[in-house]
Amino acid sequence: MRYISHYESPLGSILLAADEEGLTGLWFEGQKYYASGLDEDCEEMETDILLAAKRWLDTYFSGGRPDHMVPLHFVGTDFQKEVWEALCEIPYGQTRTYGDMARLLAAKTGRERVSARAVGGAVGHNRISILVPCHRVIGSDGSLTGYAGGLERKIWLLELEGGLGKKRLWNKYAGIGKTAK
Secondary structure, three states: OEEEEEEEEOOEEEEEEEOOOOEEEEEEOOOOOOOOOOOOOEEEOOOHHHHHHHHHHHHHHOOOOOOOOOOEOOOOOHHHHHHHHHHOOOOOOOOEEHHHHHHHHHHHHOOOOOOHHHHHHHHHOOOEOOOOOHHHEEOOOOOOOOOOOOHHHHHHHHHHHOOOOHHHHHHHOOOOOOOOO
């Protein structure tokens, strides 16, 4: 059974989903791929996992670093799960390129090569935003490439973490970050 709950963040309404194993989804209302993979057969209920996710988000959005991780349950292909697990290894306040992620996955899995484009596809379909920090992945030239929740939110999250330095973000993307809703 899947359970859902809602959370009001500084960036707008968030839909959370979980099963007995862990958090299965976190989407900004109206984002690309909103509620992707969520069955219609779900119940609105505050489970321990959903409450833990809300506590994590409260700490995160207040500018703190959460000291606990919510149990996660990835629902996707084996490759997507590998990418999403690798995303969880990007430290708070740091970024990686799609190429970095591809090289890391190749090394971890013993593959000769992993396509950065394939990594980008999996990153873009991440169903657990923020906790699985796909916002920390950037283009090879330092550009802030797409984010299913919207570029404004990606900028806001990176600024919150100090990931690229606020001055650099504001110089490059003047004015879009602070007004994200």
